[in-house]
Amino acid sequence: MTEHVDKRRRVASPIVSTNTDDEVGQPHHTVATEANPSGAYDGLYLDSVNRSVLDFDFEKVCSVSLAHTNVYACLVCGKYFQGRGKSSHAYFHSIHQDHHVYIHLTTLKVYILPEGYEVTDPSLDDIRHVIDPKFTPAQLATLNCPPARGAPAVTDLARRPYLPGFIGISNNNHNDYVNVVVQALGHTPGFRDYFMGTDLTGRSELVQRFGLALRKLWNPRAFRGQLSLHELLQEVFKTSQGKFTATSQGDAADFMMWFLHHLHRGLGAKGRPPRTSMVYESFQGEMTVTTTPNRKQPVTMIPTTGNDGPTEVRTSFLVLSLDLPPALIFQDEVEKNLVPQVPIDDLLAKFDGTTTQELPGCTRRYRLHRLPRYLILTVKRFTRTNFTTEKNPTLVTFPVTGLDVGQLTRFGIEKEGDEPQSCRYDLVANISHSGRVGKPDSAYTVDLRRPTGQWYRIQDLNVETIDPQRLFLSETYIQVSIINSLDAKMVKHLERTGYS
Numbered sequence: 001m002t003e004h005v006d007k008r009r010r011v012a013s014p015i016v017s018t019n020t021d022d023e024v025g026q027p028h029h030t031v032a033t034e035a036n037p038s039g040a041y042d043g044l045y046l047d048s049v050n051r052s053v054l055d056f057d058f059e060k061v062c063s064v065s066l067a068h069t070n071v072y073a074c075l076v077c078g079k080y081f082q083g084r085g086k087s088s089h090a091y092f093h094s095i096h097q098d099h100h101v102y103i104h105l106t107t108l109k110v111y112i113l114p115e116g117y118e119v120t121d122p123s124l125d126d127i128r129h130v131i132d133p134k135f136t137p138a139q140l141a142t143l144n145c146p147p148a149r150g151a152p153a154v155t156d157l158a159r160r161p162y163l164p165g166f167i168g169i170s171n172n173n174h175n176d177y178v179n180v181v182v183q184a185l186g187h188t189p190g191f192r193d194y195f196m197g198t199d200l201t202g203r204s205e206l207v208q209r210f211g212l213a214l215r216k217l218w219n220p221r222a223f224r225g226q227l228s229l230h231e232l233l234q235e236v237f238k239t240s241q242g243k244f245t246a247t248s249q250g251d252a253a254d255f256m257m258w259f260l261h262h263l264h265r266g267l268g269a270k271g272r273p274p275r276t277s278m279v280y281e282s283f284q285g286e287m288t289v290t291t292t293p294n295r296k297q298p299v300t301m302i303p304t305t306g307n308d309g310p311t312e313v314r315t316s317f318l319v320l321s322l323d324l325p326p327a328l329i330f331q332d333e334v335e336k337n338l339v340p341q342v343p344i345d346d347l348l349a350k351f352d353g354t355t356t357q358e359l360p361g362c363t364r365r366y367r368l369h370r371l372p373r374y375l376i377l378t379v380k381r382f383t384r385t386n387f388t389t390e391k392n393p394t395l396v397t398f399p400v401t402g403l404d405v406g407q408l409t410r411f412g413i414e415k416e417g418d419e420p421q422s423c424r425y426d427l428v429a430n431i432s433h434s435g436r437v438g439k440p441d442s443a444y445t446v447d448l449r450r451p452t453g454q455w456y457r458i459q460d461l462n463v464e465t466i467d468p469q470r471l472f473l474s475e476t477y478i479q480v481s482i483i484n485s486l487d488a489k490m491v492k493h494l495e496r497t498g499y500s
């Protein structure tokens with residue numbers, strides 16, 4: 001203690017103390033910044049910076065006043081405080097706790113308190129990079145390539161190796177359903193690169209926090225090889241008006257739809273939804289839904305059209321929802337339950353334009369007209385009633401590469417004589433659900449492919465390698481795939497010829 005006080009006196013003595021402004025609630029630029037007269041003593045204070053206690057994944061809010069503006073982190077103990085003027089919480093903390101180095105969490109400028117002068121020492125750049133990691137286009141391009149031979153392993157502050165992009169995300173309460181969706185979208189190359197490499201200033205808070213979360217997920221200079229989505233979760237809770245919380249497990253597919261919709265809206269200027277966006281350009285496809293009334297059944301789901309014939313509606317989609325056949329649980333000779341399996345080919349036949357889906361009062365057929373660059377498939381596993389949620393545990397078998405969605409859905413047949421076109425997709429992320437809904441064993445995992453071809457399974461903070469042949473053994477729920485480069489030209493062609 002005595003030593004610290006001495007240090008402060010040594011630095012403070014040459015300074016003419018004129019900075020009496022309290023910047024609480026004031027824009028940053030209105031605050032007079034005292035120059036560091038010599039800089040000679042910075043090292044004494046900078047030595048007290050303790051990187052091992054710094055965690056910038058939390059929401060930027062003052063630990064005393066709970067205010068969101070002008071928040072500084074004390075680089076000695078990691079706590080957040082508002083302001084740096086003489087009546088500010090950071091100022092008092094510097095005097096009472098003898099902690100002197102503070103970083104503004106938005107401007108990333110570092111100040112010595114209580115003296116109030118700025119230090120521009122480049123030795124703090126690693127901290128700035130952890131708060132707000134930045135990627136150049138060249139760095140983004142490397143995310144899709146296997147690492148160069150002989151490249152040194154990336155390590156965290158404690159020199160533990162980790163793989164940027166393949167790190168665990170903490171599940172403090174029940175936010176695993178959000179984590180897996182962020183992980184999956186964070187491995188959808190062009191979509192991810194847009195959110196990581198674009199200046200998102202002026203976009204919605206949700207968009208900005210998602211971009212920051214992805215940059216942290218892929219940060220090769222992180223202090224810890226794991227991530228907390230605290231900041232994003234706060235914004236999800238706020239924007240969804242409490243529908244999606246971190247304290248009770250939500251449905252990952254519901255969240256995925258909500259999230260994509262709100263990212264799209266949030267990319268517009270001044271809060272107005274844009275006509276198109278990176279969300280639509282990545283995931284949007286188009287189909288025709290043909291509804292035929294079934295007069296033998298009560299009409300409940302058909303819009304009144306004034307005639308009894310089939311109606312056709314052309315519509316866009318971000319997700320294709322696959323229906324599972326009813327689960328018949330067999331028992332083998334040792335009375336062990338055998339879970340049924342179904343190939344994904346059978347489920348995709350729903351969209352071939354001729355297969356009919358039976359609904360109360362009508363039948364429906366679906367024909368695809370435009371396939372997106374990145375295809376999201378969800379498997380309808382859950383049936384909700386007023387009292388319970390039933391889960392269908394049927395396993396879905398699927399190829400990891402080359403799933404020909406074009407052939408399976410007879411894509412490209414617009415008139416008689418047309419041939420279906422190949423449109424193959426390679427899986428990039430596979431989200432599965434295990435356990436019983438609403439019970440403690442209910443959990444989500446995500447499988448992610450590395451450019452090396454190696455697959456990883458991530459559940460909360462646990463990251464392990466997995467044989468791709470075994471992915472189907474978990475109850476797949478959401479799959480994100482990228483169109484095979486050989487077929488991508490065809491999709492581009494369709495986009496240009498006016499389906500959008």
Ligand SMILES: [Zn+2]
Nearest residue numbers: 074076077099
């Ligand atoms: Zn402190």
